[in-house]
Amino acid sequence: MEISVASSYYLFILNIAGIYIILSVGLDLLSGYTGLISLGHGAFLAIGAYTSAILVDQAGLPFMISLIISPLVAGLFGFVIGFPALRITGMYLGLTTMGFGFIVKRLIIALREWTQGAGGLEVSSPVIFGYTITSDWDNYYLIFTFVILAVIIGRKIGKSKIGRAFMAIRDSEQAAEASGINLAKYKMLAFFISGLFAGFAGALFAHTNHFISTDHFDMMLSIYFIIMVLVGGVSSIYGAVLGTLFIVLLDNLFVPLLGDWIHGYLNTNTGDIQLLIFGLIMFLFIIFQPLGLYGMWLKIRIYWRIFPFNPRKRFT
Amino acid sequence: MRKITGLLVILGLLFIGCGKQAPAPGVTDTEILIGNIQDLSGPMKELGAVLPAGSNLYFRYINENGGVHGRQIKMIVEDHQYNPQKAVVAAKKLIEKDQVFCLYQVIGTSTTEAIRPLLAESGTPLIAPATQSGTMSDMSRPAGDLIFHTDTGYDKQTNILVDYIIKQDANAKIGLIYQDDDYGENVLKGAAEAEKRNGVSIQKEAYQRGATDFTGQVGNLIKGGVNNVIIAGIVKEPIIVMKTAAAMGYAPQFFGTSPTMDHRVALAAGPAGEGFIAANFAYLWNSDAPAAVQYRELCEKYEVPEAYMGMYHFYGFITAKILVEGLKRAGKNPTRKRLVNGLETLNKWESGAFPPITYSSKDHAATESVILVQVKDGVQTVITDWVD
Amino acid sequence: MAELNIQNVHMQFSGVVALDGVTFDVKEGEIFSLIGPNGSGKSTLFNCINGFNRPQNGSIKFNNINLLKKQPHQIITEGIARTFQNIQNVPYMTILDNILLGAHKRIDNKSTMKRWISRKQRQNEEAMGLEILDFLGIANYEQKYMAGQPYGIQKLTEIARALVAKPKLVLMDEPAAGMNEQETVEIAKIISEIREDLGITVLVVEHDMSLVMSISDRICVLDSGKILAIGQPEEVKNHPDVIKAFLGDSADA
Ligand SMILES: Nc1ncnc2c1ncn2[C@@H]1O[C@H](COP(=O)(O)OP(=O)(O)OP(=O)(O)O)[C@@H](O)[C@H]1O
Ligand SMILES: [Mg+2]
Numbered sequence: 001m002e003i004s005v006a007s008s009y010y011l012f013i014l015n016i017a018g019i020y021i022i023l024s025v026g027l028d029l030l031s032g033y034t035g036l037i038s039l040g041h042g043a044f045l046a047i048g049a050y051t052s053a054i055l056v057d058q059a060g061l062p063f064m065i066s067l068i069i070s071p072l073v074a075g076l077f078g079f080v081i082g083f084p085a086l087r088i089t090g091m092y093l094g095l096t097t098m099g100f101g102f103i104v105k106r107l108i109i110a111l112r113e114w115t116q117g118a119g120g121l122e123v124s125s126p127v128i129f130g131y132t133i134t135s136d137w138d139n140y141y142l143i144f145t146f147v148i149l150a151v152i153i154g155r156k157i158g159k160s161k162i163g164r165a166f167m168a169i170r171d172s173e174q175a176a177e178a179s180g181i182n183l184a185k186y187k188m189l190a191f192f193i194s195g196l197f198a199g200f201a202g203a204l205f206a207h208t209n210h211f212i213s214t215d216h217f218d219m220m221l222s223i224y225f226i227i228m229v230l231v232g233g234v235s236s237i238y239g240a241v242l243g244t245l246f247i248v249l250l251d252n253l254f255v256p257l258l259g260d261w262i263h264g265y266l267n268t269n270t271g272d273i274q275l276l277i278f279g280l281i282m283f284l285f286i287i288f289q290p291l292g293l294y295g296m297w298l299k300i301r302i303y304w305r306i307f308p309f310n311p312r313k314r315f316t
Numbered sequence: 317m318r319k320i321t322g323l324l325v326i327l328g329l330l331f332i333g334c335g336k337q338a339p340a341p342g343v344t345d346t347e348i349l350i351g352n353i354q355d356l357s358g359p360m361k362e363l364g365a366v367l368p369a370g371s372n373l374y375f376r377y378i379n380e381n382g383g384v385h386g387r388q389i390k391m392i393v394e395d396h397q398y399n400p401q402k403a404v405v406a407a408k409k410l411i412e413k414d415q416v417f418c419l420y421q422v423i424g425t426s427t428t429e430a431i432r433p434l435l436a437e438s439g440t441p442l443i444a445p446a447t448q449s450g451t452m453s454d455m456s457r458p459a460g461d462l463i464f465h466t467d468t469g470y471d472k473q474t475n476i477l478v479d480y481i482i483k484q485d486a487n488a489k490i491g492l493i494y495q496d497d498d499y500g501e502n503v504l505k506g507a508a509e510a511e512k513r514n515g516v517s518i519q520k521e522a523y524q525r526g527a528t529d530f531t532g533q534v535g536n537l538i539k540g541g542v543n544n545v546i547i548a549g550i551v552k553e554p555i556i557v558m559k560t561a562a563a564m565g566y567a568p569q570f571f572g573t574s575p576t577m578d579h580r581v582a583l584a585a586g587p588a589g590e591g592f593i594a595a596n597f598a599y600l601w602n603s604d605a606p607a608a609v610q611y612r613e614l615c616e617k618y619e620v621p622e623a624y625m626g627m628y629h630f631y632g633f634i635t636a637k638i639l640v641e642g643l644k645r646a647g648k649n650p651t652r653k654r655l656v657n658g659l660e661t662l663n664k665w666e667s668g669a670f671p672p673i674t675y676s677s678k679d680h681a682a683t684e685s686v687i688l689v690q691v692k693d694g695v696q697t698v699i700t701d702w703v704d
Numbered sequence: 705m706a707e708l709n710i711q712n713v714h715m716q717f718s719g720v721v722a723l724d725g726v727t728f729d730v731k732e733g734e735i736f737s738l739i740g741p742n743g744s745g746k747s748t749l750f751n752c753i754n755g756f757n758r759p760q761n762g763s764i765k766f767n768n769i770n771l772l773k774k775q776p777h778q779i780i781t782e783g784i785a786r787t788f789q790n791i792q793n794v795p796y797m798t799i800l801d802n803i804l805l806g807a808h809k810r811i812d813n814k815s816t817m818k819r820w821i822s823r824k825q826r827q828n829e830e831a832m833g834l835e836i837l838d839f840l841g842i843a844n845y846e847q848k849y850m851a852g853q854p855y856g857i858q859k860l861t862e863i864a865r866a867l868v869a870k871p872k873l874v875l876m877d878e879p880a881a882g883m884n885e886q887e888t889v890e891i892a893k894i895i896s897e898i899r900e901d902l903g904i905t906v907l908v909v910e911h912d913m914s915l916v917m918s919i920s921d922r923i924c925v926l927d928s929g930k931i932l933a934i935g936q937p938e939e940v941k942n943h944p945d946v947i948k949a950f951l952g953d954s955a956d957a
Binding site: 008009012013016109112116117118119120122209210211213214215216218220221252256274 | 357395398399400401404405408409412413424425426427429430432433451457458496497498500501502504
């Protein structure tokens, strides 16, 4: 009995992870593949969420249609943000996208006629072919169907000429241009695609959470997203999946436990040590494991495949 | 593809159980378990530690005197960092993993709004959410029948303050400084109502949560010729606003909503805060109200550190009284339904600090009135009885 | 007639004159070498041809099309591919993918979509890269990541990425730099084969004189942005200005 009731709690966390995975696949294509750092991806999630909530609950559109329109709206916002990205990169782009996050928050508050301002918005359950999705299990199947789709599509993009163009832009703009890649076009495309993924995740987020507010999409969330991608291993879609699962589970299950434990010795709270832990993880990964969790997995796999023959040589 | 389907199924199977539920979760022969979600490490962490401590002071007193129908009250506190998503995760954990009997004192508006669907779905009551948003007692909302609000809403408070100002001076020019979040949203709602009813127009100035510079807002109020300013902030904001105004040679009558009634406002604002009038939905912790007297006695008895004592600690204390009363009325074999029914029998019940509390199956707002407290010679003094 | 015409090109970087009235033609099917001491403007000329630098004066035409009106990414569509002096590649991509980067313009959007559902399409795409790898004799490297590969392999992939675009003219910036003697011979052979087997015109910048002398049809010598001499290897070798300015000190370099 214990297990069954508690399980719903874990399932719920898994569902959150699922929604975030869809977003981080898109963010990986932008920040991991193309090297365009976004510290404002929570805003794209918000745009998808609010658009879908308004389309379904106020304009009366079916959820399935909103699932197509909402990502497009977020994608168009991505397109707009892509413009400054043509000129700036690195930390400056990070700051610009962070600013975008604040602007979107202002926008949501300003459009209170539809968004109810800072008060938050109640959102209906998703309806698919007349079937209303309510339980955590329903949500699980809904979300993870799309997670699988997102991962497949993300990988397809990553392995096609688009993915190659993205990575070339990241590592050598000269080689990219000499190969015929239009930098402006592909940077915009990267923002658009990652906006699509985030908007899609946002629509799912709104309707499976049933309540959204500006507090949901604060700056910390955007920073978590980028950590997920970095920890997972940039420019690997599986890495984004692993990184997201790792961070969400760490955040919701492990950190609270650790927090309680440390609380026994020090007068700190979970949230206080959380940033510290995340910062430490980032640091360790950047120093020791720049290829991220997925890179680690690949190495382990190679190690076992060739074990015991001269493993050291291949391992490093 | 097959690999992925397999993975899905395995992940799914991990979570399959047999799904039976105990008749009254969180209740054993010796204990009642309640859940609390605070901001322990986010923007409002100063309150996060103090509020539950105030509640535990009263629970300790009750527990040492035999508990409620022989059961000890035990409270688990989770941290939501003022993030609605985290609040849902925490509520999910408390309700489904820890199997608490009810939730209590969850802080924040968006955070409480976010857990409404979960409360409704699981039938878990929430007593005394620590937010003065008027939306909490809206019975038409999901879980409206399960949430028992104790505080006078911000919208109502704003209404009362505007009425009070106009009664003093029919030609008053009123200004409002509000936080641009859900709190401010509710204040704006009240302001709009008051404008309509009184036929006045209020000059509204927003600030971002966490702001520390109010020169722009104060400057605008001076330009607008405002002579009565309502500050809908928390603790830091009224202090800075009044000091900024003093520095700019601007001296209107300042008013504040309930969070600004903290005694630290009077202390830190110094001469600039003299005459400041704050609304509150309960008597002061250092007043002669019966609950305040009991509170100070218990603080002394249990050696509560000085730093904890104050409005918020006291708030935790008095809302605990309401919860305990509800638990008593739920009877010897409490269920969630009986807790709800028990609370709905409260009729002009005297908590010793709140105005008389009445709940019914149609109304879960405990009170609609406030007292006004003014800083006189640096001391908070009650200047009105309950006004509504 | 596939021909590159460079007319009176003048390029200056805030005071530094990198190219000063450079004029020459590269004829179809030629192997044309550009030599000169460090900083004489060779790479700058390449950058002018493919649009990275905009000369203040002069004209650059390929098959009578004005290249100066083109964006850098449009140059390859005109049939001009290039390699870089400092290796430019994507370390965490396989060698095959690094090469296919150069095939960007050969793969249209429709086939990209098709590739998502059809294995055949993917194989077609990969075949483009494999063909070049075969040609360069490094076929077994296709699935290896670029990171950590020996310098020679990285240099060859640089060439492969240019060739996979099926250009009419390839610009090679110091293909043999940093290679040992045996590898340099290999590179010389490859350059000849690029012309002979693939029918691609070659404009190459190189410091290794023995390589230049052995493969070039014509050589142009640049010094401080000015042309010292143009002609067949023998002519250039014996040109008094060249001996004085360049060959003299490169002999002991
Ligand atoms: N982007 C630039 N900005 C300023 N100066 C430049 C730039 N590019 C080249 N130069 C200058 O132009 C001159 C020619 O440089 P270039 O790279 O073309 O020489 P090179 O002949 O390729 O030399 P090397 O044999 O060392 O490769 C040099 O003085 C160089 O400093
Ligand atoms: Mg050079």
